[in-house]
Amino acid sequence: MFNDLDPLLHSQLRLAVMSLLISVESAEFTFLKEKTKSTAGNLSVQLDKLSEAGYIQIVKSFRGKKPLTTCSITKKGIKAFEDYVNNLKQYINK
């Protein structure tokens, strides 16, 4: 009846990040921060978790002299997101 919801995705901020990443090739930290209206600290922590789960890839580089953090969703992440959405439907489609 109710499949478990991946706890890694069942978090407002991480879900918003995945939602953004699924429709773009990659996104910068500041872009994600703006779109999700999160604090940098919170975003940093949640990106790490998604990265450690293998759901996203994080590449650190420099743009000019400033640090640049770029994120992209992985195949595993896409699969996890799709599964999450499918499972969620059991809960919200009365």
Next chain:
Amino acid sequence: MFNDLDPLLHSQLRLAVMSLLISVESAEFTFLKEKTKSTAGNLSVQLDKLSEAGYIQIVKSFRGKKPLTTCSITKKGIKAFEDYVNNLKQYINK
């Protein structure tokens, strides 16, 4: 872009309970426990939270000599659930 998700509903067990209650007139504690496969303790706590938020009504009575806890969703609960579902769609409909 991303509306906040009601934290009271953004919980697997509470969401499952609301999902069940929205399509029935009322449901017993044991029914909810079975359907959600939760432990009694966890369910008890989460029902209290939904009740305190005014999302459900809890009526305690006896069936024969045994205690009976019956739950039903309130208008406020229906509204909250519908809002939650609508907001959630922003996250999952890329």
Next chain:
DNA sequence: TATTTTGGTTTATAACATAAACTAGTTTAC
């Protein structure tokens, strides 16, 4: 009458989300 079961509640703990504080360097204003 001892044990198990029912129908829960209360309490303790571990995980989580978040904000606040901090770091390291860059740009701007004086």
Next chain:
DNA sequence: GTAAACTAGTTTATGTTATAAACCAAAATA
């Protein structure tokens, strides 16, 4: 050129949450 403010984050601390474990009272069962 140096102080102040800004950028782009990370780390740490704290409060909240979810969950399991322990508990309770009564009833049913062996």
